[in-house]
Amino acid sequence: MPTLVLRAAPLALLLAATAAVAVPHVPPSPDTPLARVPRADDPVQAELDHLGAALRERPRDAALAARYAQLAIQRARNLGDPRYAGQAEAALGPWQGAAAAPVRIRVLRATVLQHRHAFDAALRELDLALADEPGDAQALLTRATLHQLRGQLDEARRDCRALAARAPASAALLCRAAVDAVGGAADRALEIAARIAVAEPDPALKLWASTLLAQTLARLGRDADAAHAFDEAHQAMLEAGGTDFYLVAAHADFLLDRGRADGVPLLLAPYPATDALLLRLARAERELGRDPVRMRSLREQLAARFGASRARGDAPHAREEAWFALHVEADPRRALPLAAANWDEQREPEDARLLLEAALAAGNARAARPVLAWMAATGIQDSALERLRARLEAAR
C-alpha cells in the first residue's frame, strides 16, 4: 500500500534509537542514514508536489487548493505528521478570514482548525459554510463530528438528520449511530454498525463502522465480542490502506483496561510514535514494570515532547498531559486540573473517564460532578464510567 510508507520511525525502531545524543556531530560515514523522507516513487507525494507546483502558479485557484489540502490532511492523519496539516493550511491561506469563500474551502479550513484544537474557530467556519449551502454533506458531517467531540449530542443528531437526505445511506446512518453509541442508544448503534461493517463495500465507511462497533462493545463490557471486533477493525484498516491512529489507540486502551498490558507493545510496534501511542506504550510498560531503563526513556521522551510543544507556544494538549500525569507519572494532583481543563474543551467518553479517574485518584469527588451530570444527561452506557461512578459514590 503506497500510503503505508512511514515517514516517522515506527515505535519499535524509535525505542532502539532513543540514545541519539543531542550534540552536534559529524556522522561517521557518508552512508550514515539520517532521516526518512517520501520516496521518489511515492505516488501520493508526487501528486502533492505536482499540485503544489501548480498552486504556486495559481494560488487562488479554489479547486486546486481544495484538492491539495484534502490530500495533505489525509496524509497528516495517515502518518500522524502535523507538517502536512500545516501545508494544507498554507494552501487554504488565501481564503483565511475572507468574507466569501467556497464551501469546500471552508470545510477543509474547519478540518485543519479542528486538527490544531481550535474547535470554536472550526465551528464558526462550518456555520458559515452551512449558511451558504445548508445541505452540504461534508460540512454537515464535519459539524456533527465536532459537536459530538464537544459533547453536544443534540446538535450532532440534528446535523446527522439533515445529512440523511444528502449523503449515501451508510454515511448518514453511521453519523447517527456514532451519536447513539454515546447517547443512550448503544443497542441501535451496535445493530447499524454491525450491519454496515459486514455489508459495506466502501473501505473507509467499513473501517468507520467496524471501529464504532468494537469501541461500543468494549464500552458495554462485552469483552469477547469487542476483542473479535477490534481484530476485524484492524483488518478493515489494512483494506482501507492507511493507519487509523484513533482505532489503534482505542485498541490499546481496550487491552490496558482488560489487564492485557503485555499485548500493547506488540500491537503498537508497527506504527509511528504519535503522542497518543507513546502514552499508551508508556502506561503498558509501567504496568508491566519489567524494564526501568526503557520506562525512563519513554517518560523523558514524553516530557520532552510536551516541553517542545509549550516552547512552540502551541495550545496545551490537556488530554494527553492529563493522561501522562495520571497513568504514567501517577501524579493525580497534577492530572486533575489538566483533566478538568480538557473537559471544558473535549467531551468524549475517554475525556469523561479521564476526569473521573483523576478525581478519584486525587480524592476529590467534587471535581467529578460535571462528568456525572453529563452521564445522566446523555444516558451514556459505559461500564468503565459506571464503575468509576460507583467508586466515587462509595468514597463520598
Next chain:
Amino acid sequence: MTRGALVAATLLLWAPAAPAHKASDSYLRVAVDGAVVSGQWDVALRDLHALVNLDPDGDGIVTWGELERARGPVEAALGAALRLDSDGAPCPLAFTRLRVDHHGDVAHAALDLRADCGAEPRALGIAYGLLFDRDPSHRGLLRLQFGGVRSAVFTPERRELRVARGAGVALLEHLREGALHVWSGLDHLLFLACLLLPAVLRREQGRWVTASGAAAARDSIVVVTAFTAAHALTLSLVLLDHLSLPSRWVESLVAATVVFAALNNLWPLVQRGLWLLSAGFGLVHGAAIASVLAALELPEGGALAALLGFNLGVEAAQLAVVAAWLPLAWWLRDRAWYRAVVVTGGSVAVLAIALAWLVQRALDLPVS
C-alpha cells in the same frame, strides 16, 4: 455531491483530531560578542527537504553524504530566510560548518553561522522567514545571548524581533513581572489591605482616633518597605538555591499571616513596631512566591538584574496601592462608617477568606 468525494471526506473527518507528532521547529541559537554574531541553526532534514532535494537517489532515506553534497543549495535557502541587522545596518551572514544534531528523535542539519556587524550593536534585529509560506505551523525557536539570555518564538505573525542589549532589558522585564505579581497575587493584596485599612487611624486606649496625614503616610511607607525588603531577601535566597522550604507549610504560613493581620485590626495584639511584624511576614511571603516563580527562569548572567527588577517592581506596585489608598482613606477617615464598615467589615471579610485558605492549605485539600 458524488459518493467518492464524500467517502474521501469521511475518512478525513470522522476520526477526532490526530494527535500531535513532532512538529516542524527549527532551533536558532545566537550569541553577540562585540561586533560579531555567532551561533548554530538546527533545521529538521524533513523540513529542509521541502526546500532543497536532499534525496537525489529517491530511496526515501537522506544520508550524511547526500546532505553534505547539497550544502551549497542548503546554505543559499537558509541564508535567504534569515536576516540580521545591527541598529538597522545589515550584518552579512555566512555559514561556517555543517554538522548533524538531534532534537527529540528527529535529525536536524546543524549549521554554524557567523555575521560581522562592523560595530557592536546597541539593538540587534533578527528577521526570520523559513518555511512560513509552505507551512504556517512551522516555528523558529530562538535563544539569544546578548547581555542576558532570552528566548523567543518566530511565527508567521511574528517574523521579526529587535532586542536591545543587556541586563537593562532583564531588569525592565522583571520590573513588570514584579508589579504584576502584586496585582495578580490575591494573598499579597489582602495582606496589604489589612495593613493599610487602619493606616489613617491609630489606637488610643482601645479606640481608633485619627492620625495625622504625615504620620499615616510615613507609617504606611515604612510598613510596606519593610515588607518588601524582607520579601526580597527570602525570594532571592530561594531563587538562587540557597534556601529550600516545603511549599505546603509555607503556603499555610502565608494564609496564617493574613489571618493574623486581619485579627490584629479587630483585636489589636501588636500596635507598635508594626514594621517588624510586616518584615517578618515579608520573609514568609517571599519564600512562598519563590516556588511559584520557578517558571520565571532567571536569565544566565542576568540573574541579579532580573531579581533586582522583580523586587523593584513589587515595591513600585505596592507603593502605587498605598498612594491610591491613602488619600481616599484620609478623606473618609472621620465618617463613622469608615471605621465600622470599611475597617471592621473589610478585616472580617479578609479574615474569612484567609481562614478558608489556611484550612485548605494546612489540610492539603485539593483545589477544584
